Amino acid sequence: MLTMLSTSTWVVLVIAAAAIGVSKTALPGAATLAVALFAAVLPAKASTGTMLVLLLVGDVLAIWMYRRDADWPTLRRLVPGVLAGVVLGAAFLHVAADGATQRFIGVLLLALIAVTLLLMRLPRPPQVQGRAGRAVYGTLAGFTTMAANAGGPVTTMYFLASRFSISTFLGTTAWFFFLVNLVKLPFSIGLGIIHVSTLATDAVLVPVVIVSAFAGRSLATRMNEKVFNPLVTLLTIGSAIYLLV
Numbered sequence: 001m002l003t004m005l006s007t008s009t010w011v012v013l014v015i016a017a018a019a020i021g022v023s024k025t026a027l028p029g030a031a032t033l034a035v036a037l038f039a040a041v042l043p044a045k046a047s048t049g050t051m052l053v054l055l056l057v058g059d060v061l062a063i064w065m066y067r068r069d070a071d072w073p074t075l076r077r078l079v080p081g082v083l084a085g086v087v088l089g090a091a092f093l094h095v096a097a098d099g100a101t102q103r104f105i106g107v108l109l110l111a112l113i114a115v116t117l118l119l120m121r122l123p124r125p126p127q128v129q130g131r132a133g134r135a136v137y138g139t140l141a142g143f144t145t146m147a148a149n150a151g152g153p154v155t156t157m158y159f160l161a162s163r164f165s166i167s168t169f170l171g172t173t174a175w176f177f178f179l180v181n182l183v184k185l186p187f188s189i190g191l192g193i194i195h196v197s198t199l200a201t202d203a204v205l206v207p208v209v210i211v212s213a214f215a216g217r218s219l220a221t222r223m224n225e226k227v228f229n230p231l232v233t234l235l236t237i238g239s240a241i242y243l244l245v
Contacts, residue, residue, distance in 0.1 A: 005201075009041045017054055017205040021212025023152070024058035025065055026220040028173060029233070031055075031152045036109055036240055039148075044101035045093065049193035051149045053202040054209050056181050061213040062174035069171025074162055075179070081138020082180055088139070089146025090187040105148045109240035112144070112153040113233060133158075145177070146184050 005013075016037035023031035038047035063070075096104065137158040145151030155176060159169050188194045 012037050012041045013201070013205060014208055016051075017208040018212040020051070020054050020058050021061075021209040021214075022216035024055075024062040024174065024177075024216070025170075025213045026216035026223060028152050028156060028170075032109060032112065032150060035105065035148060035150045039105050044099075044105060045191075045193050046198060048093070048101075048147075048149055049188055049195070050198040050201050050205075052181060052184060052188055052194065053199065054205055055149060055177065056185070057206050057209050058213055059174060059178035059181055061210065062170070063178050065213075065217055066167065066171035066174050069167045070175040071162070071164060071168055071172045072175075074159075074172060075176055077134050078138040078141070078158075078176070081135045082142035083183070085139040085142020085144075086146045086180070086183055086187065087142075089143040090184075090191065092143070092147050093191055093193065101147075103244060105150070106240045106244040108144060108148055108150055110237070112150055113237055113240070115153050115157065117233070141176075142180065145180055146187065151177075151180070 016034040019030040019034040019037070023029070023034065034051065035047075038051050041047075042050060092104075093101065137154055141151040141154040141158070143151075144154055155173060159172055164172060185194075
């Protein structure tokens, strides 16, 4: 797989890997850009498998940086819905053709972007901590992250509704995705999504994730999200539309 990738593809993958690192330690919205970029240059299932390993590397760095900031009661309440969603996502990947999966990722990204933009315009986050809310958001988060590594906007809505501080939000998000991605790992191996070729690609990109994660942490308090978030949103919309063409 390494020798089959063009220089332009590697440039895109490096940018996407950098977005993963930054998303884990500073700006979660950057992860959606990484999903779109990976899916644009790799077959859909290969992009999902390659990304999962890089996401786990970013997760480990993030939980170390925010190790004292997770809200464990909230995480425990989400577990049943998330597990159900991961199983549904694995079933979807098993039956879906690669082209259909890529189109689905494009549609899913557009839908998730719409949710994120709606959330940004709400005067107050919705109350979603009830049993039904936990089931819906947990299942959606598990399904979207298993099928397309794109559960960020769903969990962002849920955690913002919990009114966490910034550090607690980042810490809870870090632990959530580390545990979810760990659960996804055996499913992905069993489905053949992760294999020797994807791991070889990961070996090249892991240093990019590490460097960008530390850079994101150091720049987290100085980044202007009012500029960065709209830029990420516009780039992601363009990438998602590209997947549908």
